[in-house]
Amino acid sequence: MEPEIDWDNVGFGIKKTDYMFVMKCSNGDEFKQEGGELKPFANIELNPAAGVLNYGQGLLEGMKAYRREDGKIVLFRPDQNALRMKDGADRMCMPCPSVAQFVDAVKQTALANQRWIPPPGKGSLYLRPLLLGTGPILGLTQAPEYTFLIYTTPAGNYLKDGVNSQFNLYIEDEYDRASLGGTGGIKSITNYGPVLRPLTKARSGGFTDVLYLDSATRKYVEEVSTCNIFIVKDNIISTPPTKGTVLPGITRKSIIEIARDQGYTVEERQIEVEELFEADEAFCTGTAVIVVPVGSITYQGKRIQYQTDTNSVCNKLFSTYVAIINGETEDRKGWITEIN
Numbered sequence: 001m002e003p004e005i006d007w008d009n010v011g012f013g014i015k016k017t018d019y020m021f022v023m024k025c026s027n028g029d030e031f032k033q034e035g036g037e038l039k040p041f042a043n044i045e046l047n048p049a050a051g052v053l054n055y056g057q058g059l060l061e062g063m064k065a066y067r068r069e070d071g072k073i074v075l076f077r078p079d080q081n082a083l084r085m086k087d088g089a090d091r092m093c094m095p096c097p098s099v100a101q102f103v104d105a106v107k108q109t110a111l112a113n114q115r116w117i118p119p120p121g122k123g124s125l126y127l128r129p130l131l132l133g134t135g136p137i138l139g140l141t142q143a144p145e146y147t148f149l150i151y152t153t154p155a156g157n158y159l160k161d162g163v164n165s166q167f168n169l170y171i172e173d174e175y176d177r178a179s180l181g182g183t184g185g186i187k188s189i190t191n192y193g194p195v196l197r198p199l200t201k202a203r204s205g206g207f208t209d210v211l212y213l214d215s216a217t218r219k220y221v222e223e224v225s226t227c228n229i230f231i232v233k234d235n236i237i238s239t240p241p242t243k244g245t246v247l248p249g250i251t252r253k254s255i256i257e258i259a260r261d262q263g264y265t266v267e268e269r270q271i272e273v274e275e276l277f278e279a280d281e282a283f284c285t286g287t288a289v290i291v292v293p294v295g296s297i298t299y300q301g302k303r304i305q306y307q308t309d310t311n312s313v314c315n316k317l318f319s320t321y322v323a324i325i326n327g328e329t330e331d332r333k334g335w336i337t338e339i340n
Contacts, residue, residue: 002115003154007122010156012288017041017125019112021105021150023097027135027142031097036105038112041151051133051143058189059088059131062287063250064124064155065110065339067117068327073110075337076325078103080250085131088186093142094131102129107339109150114340116154120326126155126288158288166295166308167284169224170207171273172198173300177212177222177245184222184245195225209284211297213273214245221271224284228252229294231271232281232313241268251285251321254335258320264313277304283314291318 005015022044023036051057061081066074082102089096097105106127110117117125128151135145157165175198178184183191195210202210211229214220222240223229228249230239237259242248256266276282282294293308293315308314323329324336 005118005154007118007156010118010123010154012126012155012158013153015116015153017113017116017152017154019109020152021109021112021148023101023105023148024134025095025146025148027095027144027146030095031101031148033101033104036101036108036148038108044147044149046134047136049136049138051135051137052189054137055133055140056188056190057092057094057133057143059085059092059094060187060189061085061127061129063106063127063129064287065114065117065127065152066124066325067120069120070327071340072327072338073114073117073340074325074327075106075110075339077250077254077335078106078337080253081106081129084187084248084250085129088188089131091183091186092188094133095146096131097148103337105129105148105150107337109152110339113152116152118154118156123154123156125152127152155288158292165289166293167208167224167227168206168295169209169211169282169297170202170205171221171297171299172202172210172212173218174198175212176215177225179215180244182245185242185247187247192226199225207298214270219272221273221276222246224286227284227286227289227292230255230283230285231276231279232283233275233279235263236265236267237313238267238269238271238275240271249285249287251287251290255285255291255317255321257333258317259313262316262320273299277302279304279306281306281308281312281314283312283317291321 019038025031082099086096130149133143134147135143296305
């Protein structure tokens with residue numbers, strides 16, 4: 001039975017679906033291929049002393065399943081999410097599902113909830129894999145038990161104006177997002193709560209999101225709260241390098257490849273704040289927003305506006321990305337995984 005949803009107004013929020021995937025293992029062991037199972041979507045029970053509650057030992061991922069016009073259900077580069085979770089697990093001293101286990105679990109979860117995947121062009125099924133220290137501990141050490149869990153929700157556009165959306169960013173020079181040697185380069189759950197204060201401050205001032213500077217010098221641009229940032233000057237696209245304080249976004253990585261294929265020069269380098277005021281365009285990439293233009297950036301009372309029309313570099317890259325997902329452009333890189 002099809003869910004009673006207005007697919008034209010799905011929005012980006014939590015809607016209860018049918019199933020979630022759960023797999024557990026003990027500390028010192030590996031996740032077993034046969035150990036996971038689909039369960040009806042429900043609350044989970046945690047010991048008050050669980051490592052994730054007391055010490056933040058947890059990771060998250062974000063990815064989407066799409067329905068094409070021909071009825072096929074596809075994922076975009078799920079192996080990259082699996083590898084990124086493994087990198088995070090190594091940093092957080094956690095066991096982690098293998099790439100094969102991760103991708104298989106994602107496929108199972110998407111298929112079990114396929115009636116919640118919006119029609120073509122109406123959105124996607126957002127999948128949220130979690131790796132959590134669920135065993136009880138008192139002293140600061142690895143948890144005795146870990147849980148790998150995936151839940152889903154149908155999702156429309158992240159921003160309320162849909163394809164006509166744009167970011168108006170505020171550069172934060174008081175709060176940091178990440179520091180050298182920290183966890184800014186992995187998707188630790190501990191990275192996101194601290195940005196709520198500066199994000200709330202920015203939104204109260206009419207801005208969409210916050211653009212952070214490096215914590216060491218506050219001279220270089222790093223990333224937005226949940227997105228990577230790019231700037232365009234002439235035929236050159238620049239983005240900050242992923243060297244521990246910037247998350248290696250999968251959309252970011254893919255857009256870099258697409259841009260180079262289209263003849264653009266892409267530089268992964270430190271970008272000084274002053275360069276923002278000389279750029280022709282700026283845009284952000286991320287799983288939720290995909291590729292979204294930046295209309296303006298404000299720093300210390302100075303505001304710069306950017307090109308955001310249909311002839312923009314951002315729009316060309318976004319169109320190619322979406323065409324690959326929808327099967328309108330040949331997938332020559334093996335990025336698409338069909339799951340039905």
